[in-house]
Amino acid sequence: MSAAPDLITLNHRRDIRNRWLLSLPALLIILLAATGPLLIVLIYSFLTPGDYGDVKWLFSTDAWVNVLFQRDIFDDTLSLADAHISIFLRSINLSVMTTIATVVFGFPTAWFIATRPARTRELWLFLITIPFWTNILIRTFAMLEVIRNEGLVNMLLIKAGIINAPIQMLFTDGAVLAGMVYVYLPMMVLPVYASLEKLDFRLVEAAYDLYATPFRVLTKVILPIVKPGVVAGSILVFIPSLGAYVSPSILGGGKNLMIGNLIGLQFGQGRNWPLGSALSISLMIVVMIALLAYVRYAGKGANAHG
Amino acid sequence: MADRSGNFDVRHQGGFTLIAAFTFFALYLPIAVLVVFAFNGGDSISDWQGLSLHWFYEAARDDRVIDAAIRSFVLAVSAGGIATLTATLAAIATTRTAPYRGLSAKYAFINLPLMVPEIVTGVALLIFFSRVKMWTGYSGLGYLIAAHAAFCIPFAYLPIRARLESMDDSLERAAADLYATPFRAFRYVTLPLLWPGVLAGFMLAFVISLDDVVITEFVKSGGQDTLPTYMLGQIRRGTTPAMNAISTIFLLFSVLAVTIMFLVDGKRAKAQ
Numbered sequence: 001m002s003a004a005p006d007l008i009t010l011n012h013r014r015d016i017r018n019r020w021l022l023s024l025p026a027l028l029i030i031l032l033a034a035t036g037p038l039l040i041v042l043i044y045s046f047l048t049p050g051d052y053g054d055v056k057w058l059f060s061t062d063a064w065v066n067v068l069f070q071r072d073i074f075d076d077t078l079s080l081a082d083a084h085i086s087i088f089l090r091s092i093n094l095s096v097m098t099t100i101a102t103v104v105f106g107f108p109t110a111w112f113i114a115t116r117p118a119r120t121r122e123l124w125l126f127l128i129t130i131p132f133w134t135n136i137l138i139r140t141f142a143m144l145e146v147i148r149n150e151g152l153v154n155m156l157l158i159k160a161g162i163i164n165a166p167i168q169m170l171f172t173d174g175a176v177l178a179g180m181v182y183v184y185l186p187m188m189v190l191p192v193y194a195s196l197e198k199l200d201f202r203l204v205e206a207a208y209d210l211y212a213t214p215f216r217v218l219t220k221v222i223l224p225i226v227k228p229g230v231v232a233g234s235i236l237v238f239i240p241s242l243g244a245y246v247s248p249s250i251l252g253g254g255k256n257l258m259i260g261n262l263i264g265l266q267f268g269q270g271r272n273w274p275l276g277s278a279l280s281i282s283l284m285i286v287v288m289i290a291l292l293a294y295v296r297y298a299g300k301g302a303n304a305h306g
Numbered sequence: 307m308a309d310r311s312g313n314f315d316v317r318h319q320g321g322f323t324l325i326a327a328f329t330f331f332a333l334y335l336p337i338a339v340l341v342v343f344a345f346n347g348g349d350s351i352s353d354w355q356g357l358s359l360h361w362f363y364e365a366a367r368d369d370r371v372i373d374a375a376i377r378s379f380v381l382a383v384s385a386g387g388i389a390t391l392t393a394t395l396a397a398i399a400t401t402r403t404a405p406y407r408g409l410s411a412k413y414a415f416i417n418l419p420l421m422v423p424e425i426v427t428g429v430a431l432l433i434f435f436s437r438v439k440m441w442t443g444y445s446g447l448g449y450l451i452a453a454h455a456a457f458c459i460p461f462a463y464l465p466i467r468a469r470l471e472s473m474d475d476s477l478e479r480a481a482a483d484l485y486a487t488p489f490r491a492f493r494y495v496t497l498p499l500l501w502p503g504v505l506a507g508f509m510l511a512f513v514i515s516l517d518d519v520v521i522t523e524f525v526k527s528g529g530q531d532t533l534p535t536y537m538l539g540q541i542r543r544g545t546t547p548a549m550n551a552i553s554t555i556f557l558l559f560s561v562l563a564v565t566i567m568f569l570v571d572g573k574r575a576k577a578q
Contacts, residue, residue: 016406022399023412026392026459033456034419037430044433054436105329111319112326126568131333133564135517137534138553141541142336145343145550150350152339185333243423245520250541260425260520267429267524277433280426287423 038284045277053271063274067282084262084279091258092286094173095241098180099188099234105181106188106233107226113189114196125193132186140250143179144170147251171253179247184240188233195229228298235294239287259283341557344550361551371552374536378516381447381532385454386462386511392455393462393511394504398496401470419457427457428524435525445527453525454515461514462507469503502570509567513560 045063047055067084113124131139146152147169154166169175199222207217223230245260252258257265259279266276344362348355365371393416400412419427435449477499481491519534526535533556540549 015403019399019403019406020408023396026396026463027412027415029388029392029452029456030415030419030459033431033452034427035415035422037434038422038426040434040437041426041430105325108319108322108325109329111322127330128333129568130561130564131337133513133517134337134560135519135534135553135556137517137519137537137541138340138556139337141537141545141549141553142340144541146336146339150353152335182332182336185329239421239423243425245425246538250538260423263425263429264524267432273433276429280429283423284426287421291421 041277041280045274045281047274049272049274053267053273055273060274063272063278066272066275067278087257087262088259088282090173090256091242091244091260094177094180094258095238095244097177098184098241099238101177101181102185102188102237103230103234106185107192107230109185110189110192110196110229113193114199115201128186128189128193132190136183136246137250139183140179140246143175143182144250147175147178170251171256173252173256175251176244176248176256176258179251180241180244183247184237187236187240188230191232191236192226192229195226195232199225231294231297235290238290242286242290243283337557340550341554343547344554346547346550349546361547362555364546365548365551365555368548370531370536371533371548374531374533377447377530378532378534381450381454382512382515385451385458385515386508388451388455389458389462389511389515390466390504390508393459393507394466394500396459397463397466397470401467402473402475416463417460420460424518424520425524427453428521431521432524439527447530449525449527450522450530450532453521454518457518457521458511458514462511465506465510466500466503469500469506473499506567506570509563509570513563516559 044055046059046061048058048060048062050056070083109128113121113128116124144151148154149166149168149170153169154163157163158166169178203221204217207221212220243260244258245264248256248258248261249264252261260283263276263279263283266272266279343354345357345359346353346355347358347360396412396416400409400416403409431449431453435453438449439445473496478491478495481495482488486494517534518532519538522532523535523538526532531539533552537549537552
């Protein structure tokens, strides 16, 4: 062969090498300051807790046993760790309810935006985007002020004579739920809106003309097209809800913990780093399962559409 | 059932409009209440006692607030800057090319920080950095900058990559044909075209860094409060309207940043 193809291969190789060099700084930063340390968490979950936080380098599976069981200090028997299990279940439960609630409020909102004339649509979208980029802490704090015993909701209800004494809303599971729905709602509206944009409303009209009931129009025409958006939104809401830290610690008070707070506590007052590490990995596993289910769904969708 | 008169429009669903109206109302009501009570003359965050800027003065006089605000700003600018610079390089390396080995792995890796719950990243960095602190003895702002830069990269990468993919490379090829060196072609052709994407990427990274609570809470050393972690501590202890005043200023900044981003983006949309 002549030298020409070799030159091309050489150039091609150099191009790829340059592309690796260019992406190296970003990859290194992510490796060192985001994803790499996750491996250390995995290692720590198999070590013995130190006396004042941190760990001793002794292999132990205690942390993993402690995720699900507690050892009785008197007769050394194992029983299910109700506290951990109930916190895990509460977290999953609250996250599922948050996801459902964001669909219930988010879908009609996205529909409303998608059906506005092009001029005002941008403005409505902007109104959804602003809270999205506003500090989660500030929005949670705003929610706290509204539902406090002396807050706006109780004040209005009392003034209207509906109740005599304020209803205790703060520091309940309901408050945490309301806070998470409030904070994560834009994450549902935006992807659902993106998929509604693709919906050809003539199809809906055609279905009506063929005497489909509104319910059948929704399930047979609209939902199949919008479903990818709803599923993507659900993942975007479910995953951060599951690891939520700010909402439960502000709106749930000390009692209504979620997994995020339980993990945080192990590195603070609880000072059991291996247990905190094992709980972190457990949370990651639940998140992975949700993500894998999503990837499988998305993959199937892509196949089905060609 | 459905109204079948002449002006029937399937797009108009009364129930949906009602829920949407409630959603917008509920989305803005708490923020509005928060802002209104920042201007309250009295000590209360529920009892209105006349218009006053008293709490803004109080907040501005508090050294811890000013200190935290400056730290937040320095952190957001440096982490946002690093994230934007490295994300730009990564975007150039991953667009406008035939697929090569490792390309999709690069995409996945750059977006990986988005998949990990913040609390997990937070404790992972707490463990890792506490080791590094012991080895090096250094306990400055560098840890926070590195942590923030890492989770800002996927956000900065997004608009820059989108911008690059929408640019065709004919102008750069023309520059090369006219004997521009790769560097000059980049400096005088690619970069000016790419600029709106870079700016949008930086604004995104800046806002994301400014807003972070959880990772900062776990990574910061003593005396390294940012505005959000300072506020978290205060809210846990019970609050005064000074917190509303700080939040209001913070809100103003976020809205400003998002508006700039929208305008830059809008200009791009019109240009195309």
